[in-house]
Amino acid sequence: MGSFRHPGVGFLPFGLCIVLILFSLALIVSRWKKGTSVPFWSRRTWLRPLLGVVLLGLYALVIETLGFPLTTLAFLLVWMGVIERIHWLKMISVSLGVTLVLYLIFGVFLEVPVPMGFFKG
Amino acid sequence: MSDILGMFQGLFSGFGIALTLTNLSFALLGALLGTVVGILPGLGPSATIALLLPLSFKIGSPVTSIIMMAGIFYGAMYGGSTTSILVNIPGEAASVVTCIDGYQMALKGRAGPALGVAAIGSFIAGTVGIIGLTFIAPPLAEFAIQFGPPEYFALTLLGLMMATLLAGTSILKGLIMVVLGLLLGAVGLDPISGEVRFTWGLLMLQEGVDFVTLAMGLFGIGEILYNLERELSAELVTNKVSHLWPTLNDWAESKWAIVRGSLIGFFIGILPGGGAVISSLVSYGIEKKVSKHPEEFGKGAIQGVAGPESANNSAASASFIPLLTLGIPGNAAIAMIFAALLIQGVQPGPFLISERPDVFWGVVASMYVGNAMLLILNLPLVGIWVQLLRVPYAILAPVIVLFCCIGVYSIRNTVFDIWVMGVFGVIGYLFRKVNLEPGPLILAFVMGPILERALRQALLISAGSPLIFFKRPIAGSLMGFLLLFLLIQIIVTLRKKWRVRSTLSGA
Numbered sequence: 001m002g003s004f005r006h007p008g009v010g011f012l013p014f015g016l017c018i019v020l021i022l023f024s025l026a027l028i029v030s031r032w033k034k035g036t037s038v039p040f041w042s043r044r045t046w047l048r049p050l051l052g053v054v055l056l057g058l059y060a061l062v063i064e065t066l067g068f069p070l071t072t073l074a075f076l077l078v079w080m081g082v083i084e085r086i087h088w089l090k091m092i093s094v095s096l097g098v099t100l101v102l103y104l105i106f107g108v109f110l111e112v113p114v115p116m117g118f119f120k121g
Numbered sequence: 122m123s124d125i126l127g128m129f130q131g132l133f134s135g136f137g138i139a140l141t142l143t144n145l146s147f148a149l150l151g152a153l154l155g156t157v158v159g160i161l162p163g164l165g166p167s168a169t170i171a172l173l174l175p176l177s178f179k180i181g182s183p184v185t186s187i188i189m190m191a192g193i194f195y196g197a198m199y200g201g202s203t204t205s206i207l208v209n210i211p212g213e214a215a216s217v218v219t220c221i222d223g224y225q226m227a228l229k230g231r232a233g234p235a236l237g238v239a240a241i242g243s244f245i246a247g248t249v250g251i252i253g254l255t256f257i258a259p260p261l262a263e264f265a266i267q268f269g270p271p272e273y274f275a276l277t278l279l280g281l282m283m284a285t286l287l288a289g290t291s292i293l294k295g296l297i298m299v300v301l302g303l304l305l306g307a308v309g310l311d312p313i314s315g316e317v318r319f320t321w322g323l324l325m326l327q328e329g330v331d332f333v334t335l336a337m338g339l340f341g342i343g344e345i346l347y348n349l350e351r352e353l354s355a356e357l358v359t360n361k362v363s364h365l366w367p368t369l370n371d372w373a374e375s376k377w378a379i380v381r382g383s384l385i386g387f388f389i390g391i392l393p394g395g396g397a398v399i400s401s402l403v404s405y406g407i408e409k410k411v412s413k414h415p416e417e418f419g420k421g422a423i424q425g426v427a428g429p430e431s432a433n434n435s436a437a438s439a440s441f442i443p444l445l446t447l448g449i450p451g452n453a454a455i456a457m458i459f460a461a462l463l464i465q466g467v468q469p470g471p472f473l474i475s476e477r478p479d480v481f482w483g484v485v486a487s488m489y490v491g492n493a494m495l496l497i498l499n500l501p502l503v504g505i506w507v508q509l510l511r512v513p514y515a516i517l518a519p520v521i522v523l524f525c526c527i528g529v530y531s532i533r534n535t536v537f538d539i540w541v542m543g544v545f546g547v548i549g550y551l552f553r554k555v556n557l558e559p560g561p562l563i564l565a566f567v568m569g570p571i572l573e574r575a576l577r578q579a580l581l582i583s584a585g586s587p588l589i590f591f592k593r594p595i596a597g598s599l600m601g602f603l604l605l606f607l608l609i610q611i612i613v614t615l616r617k618k619w620r621v622r623s624t625l626s627g628a
Contacts, residue, residue: 020300026293049550052346056342056526056539072523098520114530
């Protein structure tokens with residue numbers, strides 16, 4: 001960590017942590033004094049963000065095994081079908097279109113080595 | 122004082138760079154993208170530039186990629202007003218106050234003049250800002266060349282403090298975000314000794330937290346998750362927009378508002394922590410104060426549109442000054458451009474103009490061109506952009522998430538980064554839930570390494586004596602200014618508390 005005269009690796013981070021603890025305590029105290037509490041999530045508003053995060057996690061989990069095109073298509077279908085519930089015909093056509101466009105932009109135009117899964121070769 | 126002739130020569134060569142076909146098309150692309158994200162609520166310029174950071178690896182030339190990103194930033198200032206006026210939802214943060222009078226004008230059937238005066242005001246103010254940038258940046262950079270570590274420490278500290286105090290609603294929350302940002306910036310190899318910090322043994326973290334991953338998570342994913350809670354539906358006041366060109370009467374009423382807005386925006390834009398959002402708020406307040414009919418504000422006063430919309434554009438141009446001359450970004454969107462320059466191997470700072478004149482003058486010249494493009498895009502073609510508001514968020518949201526995922530993946534070709542981005546996304550969402558602004562965090566993250574290196578180098582020079590920050594004239598005056606600024610803030614806060622208490626006891 002070092003001393004003030006010879007600051008080392010941990011010098012700034014240690015100081016910052018102490019400052020952070022002090023600020024956080026001050027914030028907690030000031031909140032506590034006001035004493036008003038609003039519910040963090042009103043009714044079921046947490047559901048849609050949670051579904052979004054879960055979908056993102058699943059996407060990262062399977063993209064290397066299933067490949068980019070299939071995972072992306074599934075992601076779009078599930079997102080629009082489960083989170084947004086839009087009309088199935090629109091959902092399928094938009095999903096197919098977006099997957100194709102994203103593949104063209106990243107895979108072909110920008111030459112990102114996206115994992116291809118079953119579509120290899 | 123560097124000579125005026127040199128500046129004209131620089132500008133001239135800059136136009137030579139900006140007017141090549143590639144750079145013109147990327148300036149147009151940036152202006153188009155900026156207009157689009159400005160119009161679409163729930164996607165701001167910071168998030169968009171973050172989204173495009175991985176692309177800047179592919180573009181190759183630093184001039185071209187910065188031209189595009191700058192275009193997105195000032196283009197969004199044009200687009201934002203459209204949504205504010207027609208839908209009463211700010212298209213992006215700097216157009217919040219435009220909702221107040223712009224929407225009222227639209228309700229009274231004066232959407233056309235409101236949009237027109239916003240676009241013309243934006244163009245005039247944007248150009249004023251760039252003229253200021255052209256002639257103030259070179260002498261400022263020359264002056265900053267003599268800065269050593271103590272000066273840099275004082276300057277970054279001042280910048281960070283002003284950014285938190287000016288930007289946020291709560292000073293304490295802003296400071297917490299700054300400290301968090303500094304800590305995140307410390308992950309990885311220590312800049313001076315090369316030792317490893319905060320990696321929990323994870324090899325992937327040794328290079329530090331990647332800026333793109335952090336920015337995309339906090340701004341991209343975080344914003345999407347937050348918007349998922351609410352139904353964002355845009356209802357247009359009117360489908361037909363006519364009489365875009367303001368009448369002589371409108372013009373007479375708004376011309377001084379545009380002039381005042383341009384100047385206010387410029388001076389606030391230069392300040393670290395200033396920028397488009399605050400300048401539009403200040404301009405609205407001033408217009409209301411100087412107006413002979415303040416009672417018209419809130420009921421469709423054209424000055425309430427002209428002033429703020431001008432101010433945010435000249436602030437957007439002016440905020441390039443601290444970035445390109447001192448290497449210090451003043452707001453989140455500029456921090457993204459800072460990162461893009463670093464990705465391209467260009468070090469923003471006092472040596473930028475002399476070492477990479479092509480980057481500086483090319484970008485500055487392209488901004489003149491870009492503003493002219495935006496005037497055309499936003500006046501006759503505004504009807505086309507309005508149709509964009511019909512694209513439902515249900516389709517937009519998953520597409521943006523996918524863009525973030527593939528963008529982050531493309532940097533190092535690892536799924537690990539998608540996970541990290543997801544984690545920052547959740548954090549960004551929770552920040553928004555508890556009213557913590559992610560802006561100061563990203564600024565602190567970018568400035569952290571500069572601040573730490575300057576602090577430790579300065580203390581090494583002075584053999585540990587902190588007096589080094591006060592003895593040298595420039596560092597000393599900066600620190601003095603910082604202390605004065607803090608003192609004023611404390612007095613203002615105390616006076617407010619005292620007033621509340623006295624009214625409470627009086628009642």
